[in-house]
Amino acid sequence: MVLGLDPGLALTGWALVDGGGGMLRLQGSGCLTTPAHLGEPQRLLALSQQAEELLGMAGADVVAVEKLYFRRNVSTAMAVSQARGILLCAAARRGLPVAEYTPGEVKRAVTGSGSADKRQVARMVQLILGAKVPTSPDDVTDACAVGICHQHASGLRSALAASRA
Amino acid sequence: MVLGLDPGLALTGWALVDGGGGMLRLQGSGCLTTPAHLGEPQRLLALSQQAEELLGMAGADVVAVEKLYFRRNVSTAMAVSQARGILLCAAARRGLPVAEYTPGEVKRAVTGSGSADKRQVARMVQLILGAKVPTSPDDVTDACAVGICHQHASGLRSALAASRA
Numbered sequence: 001m002v003l004g005l006d007p008g009l010a011l012t013g014w015a016l017v018d019g020g021g022g023m024l025r026l027q028g029s030g031c032l033t034t035p036a037h038l039g040e041p042q043r044l045l046a047l048s049q050q051a052e053e054l055l056g057m058a059g060a061d062v063v064a065v066e067k068l069y070f071r072r073n074v075s076t077a078m079a080v081s082q083a084r085g086i087l088l089c090a091a092a093r094r095g096l097p098v099a100e101y102t103p104g105e106v107k108r109a110v111t112g113s114g115s116a117d118k119r120q121v122a123r124m125v126q127l128i129l130g131a132k133v134p135t136s137p138d139d140v141t142d143a144c145a146v147g148i149c150h151q152h153a154s155g156l157r158s159a160l161a162a163s164r165a
Numbered sequence: 166m167v168l169g170l171d172p173g174l175a176l177t178g179w180a181l182v183d184g185g186g187g188m189l190r191l192q193g194s195g196c197l198t199t200p201a202h203l204g205e206p207q208r209l210l211a212l213s214q215q216a217e218e219l220l221g222m223a224g225a226d227v228v229a230v231e232k233l234y235f236r237r238n239v240s241t242a243m244a245v246s247q248a249r250g251i252l253l254c255a256a257a258r259r260g261l262p263v264a265e266y267t268p269g270e271v272k273r274a275v276t277g278s279g280s281a282d283k284r285q286v287a288r289m290v291q292l293i294l295g296a297k298v299p300t301s302p303d304d305v306t307d308a309c310a311v312g313i314c315h316q317h318a319s320g321l322r323s324a325l326a327a328s329r330a
Contacts, residue, residue, distance in 0.1 A: 044250050045257035068243055074235055078246040085247030086254055089213050092206035 001027065002099075002154075003060035004147025006139045007084040009034060009043055012051070013139030016058050017129070017147030024151055026129040028058070029140050044086050051090035063091040064099045064150035066106060066142070101149050109149035121145055166192065167264075167319075168225035169312030171304045172249040174199060174208055177216070178304030181223050182294070182312030189316055191294040193223070194305050209251050216255035228256040229264045229315035231271060231307070266314050274314035286310055 001020075006013035015029040032050040034043035055063075068084065070077035091098050104114035111124045118138065125144045126133050134140050166185075171178035180194040197215040199208035220228075233249065235242035256263050269279035276289045283303065290309045291298050299305050 039257075039263070041253040041257035041263045044254040048254050048258075070239055070243070074239055074242055077239055077243055078233055078235070078249075081243040081246035082250030082253065084243075085209050085250040088206040088247065089209040089251055092204075092210035093213075098204070098206045 001058075001060050002062050002064050002147045002150045003055070003058050003096075004064045004143040004145070004150065005087055006142040006146065007065065007080055007087050008139060009040070009047065009079050009083040010036065011137060011139050012047065012083065012087065013137065013141070013143035014054060014058075015133075015140060015143040015147045016060060017144065017151055019151035019155065022155070024128055024148060026132045026144065029132075029134060029144065031137065031139060040082070044082060047083055048086045048090055051087050052093065055090055055094045055096065060096065062097050062099055062150065062154075063087075064101065064146045066146050067100045067102050069103060099150050099153070101146060101153070105153075106145050106149040109152040110145045166223075166225050167227050167229050167312050167315045168220070168223050168261075169229045169308040169310070169315065170252055171307040171311065172230060172245055172252050173304060174205070174212065174244055174248040175201065176302060176304050177212065177248065177252065178302065178306070178308035179219060179223075180298075180305060180308040180312045181225060182309065182316055184316035184320065187320070189293055189313060191297045191309065194297075194299060194309065196302065196304060205247075209247060212248055213251045213255055216252050217258065220255055220259045220261065225261065227262050227264055227315065227319075228252075229266065229311045231311050232265045232267050234268060264315050264318070266311060266318070270318075271310050271314040274317040275310045 001018045004015045012032040016027040018025045018027050034046045088098055107116045108114040111120050122141045125141050128148055129144055133144055166183045169180045177197040181192040183190045183192045199211045253263055272281045273279040276285050287306045290306050293313055294309055298309055
């Protein structure tokens with residue numbers, strides 16, 4: 001089972017995607033949020049504590065996140081990266097491997113096209129995982145998408161390994 | 166006593182700058198390093214553990230770091246930000262306040278000029294803190310500089326408060 005994460009300081013989306021038996025199922029999803037009135041170090045600590053709690057309860061055996069690509073807003077990129085560092089560290093603290101996928105890989109896995117827009121991704125996530133997917137915020141949809149991407153990629157890896165055996 | 170930090174994933178410089186009695190003294194300095202053969206999440210975890218150990222031993226009552234400004238290399242900015250998030254979180258975990266200064270504020274505090282170059286900053290750090298400052302790596306000099314900046318700023322704040330009392 002994979003825990004897909006969409007990192008952010010104010011809001012981190014998460015989705016637990018099970019791929020057992022070749023069928024993808026959403027086992028849980030939600031958001032980690034940190035209060036805006038706290039200072040940045042305290043918000044990062046709150047995120048760290050929530051992430052450790054989630055990883056402890058979720059029963060995932062791998063964590064999946066998008067590789068970040070920012071071209072325009074560097075200060076947003078830095079704020080998201082600080083939160084992302086906290087999440088990667090929390091995964092390592094629990095001994096869980098982290099799989100990273102580019103935004104293009106995620107879109108392709110979910111929609112078949114690496115240039116799909118946010119709406120197409122959201123519609124396909126709903127189709128693949130069923131009505132249980134919350135329609136907002138985007139961050140949860142994005143966490144589902146990276147979870148789906150990981151399950152597809154690991155399914156392909158298994159099939160490839162089997163065909164070579 | 167302030168712990169100045171210059172964050173990085175491979176190498177984080179640190180410097181413990183004491184300002185008691187109006188005289189700045191370097192009480193210790195060094196680097197936290199993480200091995201390049203590990204994956205990024207494991208390196209962030211190693212940095213987190215070393216930072217917690219350092220904060221436990223150092224006896225600082227405040228942590229000082231530079232605000233990051235990157236214009237060119239966004240992927241470097243993101244890697245440094247992930248490490249910076251780990252350090253801010255470690256400070257919050259120990260209940261220590263974090264003071265942030267812009268690169269211009271640090272240069273001005275150390276050299277008198279906000280546009281000083283790296284060499285001028287290094288020379289002034291040596292003059293202010295004495296021969297104990299290691300001349301390399303730069304990261305330790307930069308950690309000293311932000312520590313000096315914090316001591317100057319808090320000295321000014323105290324003087325201002327006293328003049329108003």
